[in-house]
Amino acid sequence: MPSDPLVARCYCGATRIKIAAPAQAVTYCHCADCKRWTGSPLPAFAAFSAAALKSANIEGVLPEPVRVSKGVARRNCPSCGSPLTAEFDYLPGQIYVPLGVFEDATSLAPQGHAHAAAALPWLCLEDGLPRHDGSARETLNKAT
Numbered sequence: 001m002p003s004d005p006l007v008a009r010c011y012c013g014a015t016r017i018k019i020a021a022p023a024q025a026v027t028y029c030h031c032a033d034c035k036r037w038t039g040s041p042l043p044a045f046a047a048f049s050a051a052a053l054k055s056a057n058i059e060g061v062l063p064e065p066v067r068v069s070k071g072v073a074r075r076n077c078p079s080c081g082s083p084l085t086a087e088f089d090y091l092p093g094q095i096y097v098p099l100g101v102f103e104d105a106t107s108l109a110p111q112g113h114a115h116a117a118a119a120l121p122w123l124c125l126e127d128g129l130p131r132h133d134g135s136a137r138e139t140l141n142k143a144t
Helices: 032-038 050-054 137-142
Strands: 006-009 016-019 025-029 044-049 057-059 072-076 083-088 094-098
Touching: 016 050, 032 083, 044 050, 050 094
Parallel strands: none
Antiparallel strands: 006 016, 016 057, 025 044, 044 094, 072 083, 083 094
Protein backbone atom coordinates (compact mmCIF):
# COMPACT_ATOMS: atom_id res chain seq x y z
CA MET A 1 0.00 0.00 0.00
CA PRO A 2 1.48 3.39 -0.96
CA SER A 3 2.11 5.87 1.82
CA ASP A 4 0.06 9.03 2.07
CA PRO A 5 1.38 12.01 0.14
CA LEU A 6 3.32 14.68 1.95
CA VAL A 7 1.32 17.89 2.16
CA ALA A 8 2.92 21.31 2.35
CA ARG A 9 1.02 24.56 2.60
CA CYS A 10 1.71 28.22 2.98
CA TYR A 11 0.79 30.22 6.07
CA CYS A 12 -2.54 31.48 4.69
CA GLY A 13 -3.49 28.16 3.07
CA ALA A 14 -3.87 29.63 -0.44
CA THR A 15 -1.22 27.27 -1.82
CA ARG A 16 -1.04 23.55 -1.01
CA ILE A 17 1.36 21.03 -2.50
CA LYS A 18 0.70 17.28 -2.22
CA ILE A 19 3.80 15.26 -3.12
CA ALA A 20 3.37 11.51 -3.56
CA ALA A 21 7.09 10.77 -4.08
CA PRO A 22 9.50 10.19 -1.19
CA ALA A 23 12.09 12.82 -0.34
CA GLN A 24 15.48 12.18 -1.94
CA ALA A 25 17.36 13.96 0.83
CA VAL A 26 16.63 16.02 3.93
CA THR A 27 19.17 18.50 5.25
CA TYR A 28 19.75 21.52 7.43
CA CYS A 29 21.25 24.55 5.72
CA HIS A 30 23.24 27.19 7.61
CA CYS A 31 23.89 29.53 4.66
CA ALA A 32 22.92 33.19 5.02
CA ASP A 33 20.66 33.05 1.95
CA CYS A 34 18.47 30.21 3.30
CA LYS A 35 18.38 31.76 6.78
CA ARG A 36 17.20 35.07 5.35
CA TRP A 37 14.61 33.46 3.03
CA THR A 38 13.02 31.35 5.76
CA GLY A 39 13.55 33.73 8.67
CA SER A 40 15.04 30.86 10.65
CA PRO A 41 18.45 30.51 12.31
CA LEU A 42 18.51 26.90 11.08
CA PRO A 43 16.36 26.13 8.05
CA ALA A 44 15.78 22.52 7.05
CA PHE A 45 14.66 21.27 3.65
CA ALA A 46 13.43 18.12 1.94
CA ALA A 47 14.66 17.52 -1.61
CA PHE A 48 12.39 16.02 -4.24
CA SER A 49 12.99 15.24 -7.88
CA ALA A 50 11.81 17.93 -10.25
CA ALA A 51 9.54 15.28 -11.80
CA ALA A 52 7.91 14.67 -8.40
CA LEU A 53 6.97 18.32 -8.12
CA LYS A 54 5.67 18.39 -11.70
CA SER A 55 3.36 15.48 -10.89
CA ALA A 56 2.38 16.89 -7.48
CA ASN A 57 -1.18 17.97 -6.81
CA ILE A 58 -0.86 21.74 -6.43
CA GLU A 59 -3.80 23.76 -5.18
CA GLY A 60 -3.50 27.50 -5.63
CA VAL A 61 -0.79 29.33 -7.52
CA LEU A 62 2.82 28.24 -7.62
CA PRO A 63 4.31 31.47 -8.95
CA GLU A 64 7.30 32.02 -11.17
CA PRO A 65 10.53 31.84 -9.19
CA VAL A 66 12.28 34.86 -7.76
CA ARG A 67 16.02 34.99 -8.46
CA VAL A 68 17.85 37.19 -5.97
CA SER A 69 21.04 35.15 -5.49
CA LYS A 70 22.93 33.86 -8.51
CA GLY A 71 22.05 30.24 -9.31
CA VAL A 72 19.10 30.13 -6.88
CA ALA A 73 15.38 30.20 -7.79
CA ARG A 74 12.83 30.48 -4.99
CA ARG A 75 9.03 30.45 -4.98
CA ASN A 76 6.87 32.10 -2.34
CA CYS A 77 3.10 32.13 -1.89
CA PRO A 78 1.78 35.15 -3.81
CA SER A 79 -0.80 35.81 -1.07
CA CYS A 80 1.16 35.55 2.21
CA GLY A 81 4.80 35.31 1.10
CA SER A 82 5.54 31.94 2.74
CA PRO A 83 8.59 30.18 1.30
CA LEU A 84 7.48 27.20 -0.80
CA THR A 85 10.27 25.85 -3.01
CA ALA A 86 13.90 26.47 -3.87
CA GLU A 87 16.06 25.25 -6.75
CA PHE A 88 19.85 25.47 -6.93
CA ASP A 89 21.84 25.31 -10.17
CA TYR A 90 24.50 23.19 -8.44
CA LEU A 91 21.84 20.62 -7.44
CA PRO A 92 20.19 19.96 -10.82
CA GLY A 93 16.96 18.01 -10.98
CA GLN A 94 16.07 18.63 -7.32
CA ILE A 95 13.54 20.96 -5.74
CA TYR A 96 13.80 21.80 -2.04
CA VAL A 97 10.78 22.43 0.20
CA PRO A 98 11.26 23.94 3.68
CA LEU A 99 10.28 21.46 6.40
CA GLY A 100 8.31 24.13 8.25
CA VAL A 101 5.59 24.24 5.57
CA PHE A 102 4.77 20.51 5.78
CA GLU A 103 1.64 19.62 7.71
CA ASP A 104 3.52 16.64 9.18
CA ALA A 105 7.30 16.54 8.88
CA THR A 106 7.88 13.73 11.38
CA SER A 107 9.09 11.38 8.63
CA LEU A 108 11.52 13.99 7.28
CA ALA A 109 14.45 13.81 9.69
CA PRO A 110 17.51 15.73 8.42
CA GLN A 111 20.50 13.62 7.41
CA GLY A 112 23.18 16.30 7.61
CA HIS A 113 24.19 19.95 7.73
CA ALA A 114 25.14 22.04 4.69
CA HIS A 115 27.21 25.23 5.01
CA ALA A 116 28.01 24.32 8.63
CA ALA A 117 30.86 26.84 8.64
CA ALA A 118 28.19 29.58 8.52
CA ALA A 119 26.31 28.28 11.58
CA LEU A 120 25.48 30.89 14.18
CA PRO A 121 28.00 30.60 17.04
CA TRP A 122 25.29 30.33 19.71
CA LEU A 123 23.46 27.51 17.91
CA CYS A 124 24.52 24.29 19.61
CA LEU A 125 22.93 21.27 17.99
CA GLU A 126 24.88 18.13 18.84
CA ASP A 127 23.01 15.62 16.70
CA GLY A 128 25.97 13.62 15.37
CA LEU A 129 24.96 14.27 11.76
CA PRO A 130 27.62 14.89 9.09
CA ARG A 131 28.59 18.54 8.67
CA HIS A 132 29.79 20.04 5.41
CA ASP A 133 31.41 23.46 5.45
CA GLY A 134 30.17 24.06 1.89
CA SER A 135 27.07 23.15 -0.02
CA ALA A 136 27.28 19.36 0.51
CA ARG A 137 26.60 19.14 -3.22
CA GLU A 138 28.43 15.83 -3.60
CA THR A 139 26.27 14.19 -0.95
CA LEU A 140 23.04 15.83 -2.11
CA ASN A 141 23.69 15.11 -5.81
CA LYS A 142 24.11 11.42 -4.95
CA ALA A 143 20.51 11.44 -3.73
CA THR A 144 19.14 11.92 -7.26
